[in-house]
Amino acid sequence: MGATTELPARVRAVAEARLAFSREYSGLHEFDGQIQDLSPDGVRKTLGGLGGPPMSDPLDEATVAGAEASLRTRLGDLELHRRDPFPHIEALDLTSYERDYAPAADRMEARSRHLAQWPDAIDAAITSLDSVPASVAVAFLGSVRGLRSAIRPTDGDVGTKAAAALDRLIDHLAHYAALPEASEGLGAGRLIALLGCADGISVDLERLAARTATEKLRTNELLRDACERIAPGEPVAEVVRNRLTRHGTFPEIVNSAQRLVDDAREFVRSRRIAPFADGDCLVEETPAPRRWGVGRISWSAPWEQAAPARFHLTPPDPAWPSDAEDAWLRRFGCAALPALTVHETFPGHASHALAMRHVASPTRRTLWSELFFEGWAHYCEEMCLEEGFQDGNAVLQAGVALEALVRLTRIENAIGLHTQEFTVAEGARLFSQNAFLDGPAAMAEAQRGLFEPTYTRYGVGKFFFMDLREAAKREWGANFTLERFHTELLSLGSPPLAPVADALGLGRRLTRWQ
Numbered sequence: 001m002g003a004t005t006e007l008p009a010r011v012r013a014v015a016e017a018r019l020a021f022s023r024e025y026s027g028l029h030e031f032d033g034q035i036q037d038l039s040p041d042g043v044r045k046t047l048g049g050l051g052g053p054p055m056s057d058p059l060d061e062a063t064v065a066g067a068e069a070s071l072r073t074r075l076g077d078l079e080l081h082r083r084d085p086f087p088h089i090e091a092l093d094l095t096s097y098e099r100d101y102a103p104a105a106d107r108m109e110a111r112s113r114h115l116a117q118w119p120d121a122i123d124a125a126i127t128s129l130d131s132v133p134a135s136v137a138v139a140f141l142g143s144v145r146g147l148r149s150a151i152r153p154t155d156g157d158v159g160t161k162a163a164a165a166l167d168r169l170i171d172h173l174a175h176y177a178a179l180p181e182a183s184e185g186l187g188a189g190r191l192i193a194l195l196g197c198a199d200g201i202s203v204d205l206e207r208l209a210a211r212t213a214t215e216k217l218r219t220n221e222l223l224r225d226a227c228e229r230i231a232p233g234e235p236v237a238e239v240v241r242n243r244l245t246r247h248g249t250f251p252e253i254v255n256s257a258q259r260l261v262d263d264a265r266e267f268v269r270s271r272r273i274a275p276f277a278d279g280d281c282l283v284e285e286t287p288a289p290r291r292w293g294v295g296r297i298s299w300s301a302p303w304e305q306a307a308p309a310r311f312h313l314t315p316p317d318p319a320w321p322s323d324a325e326d327a328w329l330r331r332f333g334c335a336a337l338p339a340l341t342v343h344e345t346f347p348g349h350a351s352h353a354l355a356m357r358h359v360a361s362p363t364r365r366t367l368w369s370e371l372f373f374e375g376w377a378h379y380c381e382e383m384c385l386e387e388g389f390q391d392g393n394a395v396l397q398a399g400v401a402l403e404a405l406v407r408l409t410r411i412e413n414a415i416g417l418h419t420q421e422f423t424v425a426e427g428a429r430l431f432s433q434n435a436f437l438d439g440p441a442a443m444a445e446a447q448r449g450l451f452e453p454t455y456t457r458y459g460v461g462k463f464f465f466m467d468l469r470e471a472a473k474r475e476w477g478a479n480f481t482l483e484r485f486h487t488e489l490l491s492l493g494s495p496p497l498a499p500v501a502d503a504l505g506l507g508r509r510l511t512r513w514q
Contacts, residue, residue, distance in 0.1 A: 004030045005303055008060075010052040011363050014067045017046045017075075020087075024096040025353075026366045027301025032106075033113030035091050039124035043075050059495055059503050060363040062200065066496035067367050070198035078190055081128050084451050085140040085173060086292075088125035092118060094150040095287040101304040115155060118162040122169045129172065133184035135424045137177035139292060139447040142317070144170055146288025184450060185418035191453055199371050200498035205415055208456075211463060212411045216434070219408065223401035229394035240436045244398050245333035250285075250315045253332045257313060258283040260341040267346075267389050274347035274380075275487045276354035279309060281345050286312035293448065294331050294441070297344040299353035302365045309350045311341070320440065327439030335399030338390060339381045343403070347384070347486070348377035355490035364493030370454065372494045375461010378407055382462075387482070405435040406445065407458040413449040414456050424450055464497055465489075471506040 005028055007015065015022040019036035022028045036042070050068045055061040074080045081087055097111040147166055151159040186194065188205060196203040227239040247253060261281050268277035279300055290296065291314045299309045313332065316325040332340070342348055352373055359365040381400050390396045412434070413427040422430075427446030431437040437445060448455055468489075473480045492503055501507040 005362075005366075007362050007366060008055065008064075010050070010055070010064050010068070011366055013049045013052075014064060014071065015366060017050065017071050018067075020090045020093065020096075021368075022366070024298060025301055025368065027101070027304030028366070029102065029110075029304060032097070032110035035114060035117045035121040037124060038081050038088055038091060038121070039127050042124060043081055043128070047072060047076050055363065057361065057363075059492065059499055060361055062499045063364050063367050063369075063493070063495045066198050066200055066369060066498075069200070073193055073197040078186070078194060079131075082131040083129075083133060083136065085125075085129060085132065085136065085144065086451060088121075088129065088169075089140065089143055089147065089289060091121055091125075092147055093287075093289045095290060096298065098287075099298060099307050099310060101301070101307045112155070112158065115151070115162050116158045119165040122165040125169060126172045129176075132173065132176040133450060134177055134179045134181055135184060135447055136451040137173045139444070139451060141170065141173050141177060143289050143292045144173060146291055149288040181423070183420060184424075185420045186453065188419045191415070191418040194453060195456060199369055199496035201496075205419070208411065208460070209415060212408050212459065215459070215463070216405070216408050219401050219404045223398055223405070226394045226398035226401060230398065237436070240335075240398070240402065244335035244395065244402070245330035245436070247329045247333050250313075250329065253329065253337065254283050254285065254313060257311065257332075257337060257341055260338055261311060261345045264338075264342050264384070264389065265346040267384070268351060271387055272483045273383070273387055273486060274351045274355075275483075275490060276351050276358075277346045279306065279350060279354050281309040281311055281350050283311045283313065286314040290314075293444065295340060295344060297349045299350055301353065302356040302359070309345070309353070311344050311350075317440075324439045327437075328441050331437065331441045333399075335395050336402055337399070338396050339399040339403040342381050342384050342389065343377045348380045349373065352376055352490060352494070356493060359491065359493040361493065364495060368494040369496045371457040371461050371464075371497055372500075374457045375464055375497075376489075376494075378404075378458040378462040379465035383482075402436060404459075404462075406431070406437065407462070409434045410445065410449060411456045411459050413446055414453040417446075417449050418453055461497075464500075468501060468504075468506060471501065472504070475506050 015026065015028055016036070019031050019034060023031040037045070050071060055064060094111050094114060097107045144166070148163060151163055153159070155162070192203045192205065224236055227234070227236045230243060231239050248256070261283060265277045265281070268274050286295065290312065293314065295311070295313045297309055297311050300307050316328040320328070344350070356365055381403055385392055385397055385400045409431050413430055416422045416430070417424065417427055424446045427449060428442040431442040431445045469485060472485045476484070488504055492500065495503070
């Protein structure tokens with residue numbers, strides 16, 4: 001759709017290798033109506049197209065090299081497209097065409113072309129997905145079934161063929177879901193390779209676990225302090241479960257989140273703590289194909305015309321009993337929802353995406369380090385508490401601590417699952433014990449660690465940005481301001497972490513997670 005964006009050849013090859021992400025999150029709408037070939041032959045062809053002469057700008061070179069290393073590790077060395085349904089579901093998903101980035105007629109024409117390619121893409125997915133762990137298949141069956149909701153009566157014969165193909169994919173995953181439980185982790189060596197490949201950083205799992213344990217102590221103290229302010233003398237677990245996870249109905253939660261979005265945007269504007277908070281953001285129910293997590297944002301992308309971001313919250317499954325529904329809705333309780341909103345919108349992902357529009361380098365305007373953008377958003381939660389969002393009240397403090405405990409438990413869970421220290425069920429108990437999640441909320445977090453072990457990026461990224469801020473305070477002295485730090489940081493785009501400190505003049509290139 002529209003003109004082809006001028007990009008360096010290596011950057012375009014990476015963008016095409018991440019086609020669905022590039023279309024929605026970088027805004028490369030020349031990819032509208034296309035589906036990436038994720039068959040074994042298609043993946044080999046994709047990997048063969050990567051690489052080329054070094055780029056003249058060192059940060060651009062680090063950015064594209066990190067993206068290439070990630071693809072070679074994920075698709076080549078680890079062959080994750082054989083065990084993880086997510087990239088195949090992402091390739092099929094039609095949700096991105098609902099945002100107002102172009103005239104409706106153009107978007108709907110592209111959507112129709114996309115849907116017409118479902119049968120071939122699903123055949124490719126079935127061919128590739130030959131090593132799906134049972135727990136991963138179970139986690140994604142709901143999202144795959146949810147893809148059916150995108151097919152409309154007006155799609156006619158194209159829709160009928162797409163639905164028939166989708167049934168084949170559902171049957172394929174149901175087969176794997178019914179298999180006996182087996183050892184499903186990657187193993188320590190493969191986990192280490194995956195966690196560091198995109199950011200040029202070596203990973204020591206023991207050091208990472210130790211840093212996580214230290215941060216858990218600090219975070220639990222933050223939670224205890226908040227609970228003592230809320231209900232003096234009452235045990236923390238009782239304060240959390242009886243007071244901090246209170247919630248309304250799901251529609252009431254959506255309305256509350258929209259008010260919080262507006263409050264957070266005004267806070268960022270008035271306090272000048274991040275460079276961009278001028279975009280609109282609408283809170284909506286998560287589309288059915290994306291309901292494998294609690295919530296996510298589809299932001300206004302750097303290469304497209306400005307449009308409202310969409311902050312999606314996932315409703316409980318209507319088939320769940322009332323106790324499971326309540327356990328899920330507690331994930332959006334009065335303490336957690338403000339922190340989640342700051343993370344996804346302002347000054348988190350929505351602000352970051354707006355900043356990306358102003359990055360001069362086409363390379364860094366296009367490519368995103370997941371560790372950078374998720375670390376930034378998670379860092380923003382506690383930073384906003386420190387700066388006085390909602391007057392730093394005790395409920396927000398507790399919510400920030402609880403969200404941090406979820407992210408720290410993700411690190412423990414990913415390491416435990418993939419070094420085979422424990423099972424998914426034991427991981428779910430870990431989320432219940434450490435982060436006060438119950439029922440489907442705890443199980444969803446545990447399962448996610450199996451198919452997305454890189455969800456360690458939230459906590460690890462926060463470690464990085466907290467450490468970097470302290471380095472900036474030391475180096476800049478009286479010239480340090482939060483506005484300056486955040487503005488200079490986001491002006492880089494979303495590069496891999498290894499060169500960030502050096503790019504800001506704050507120290508040597510990072511080589512390992514501390």
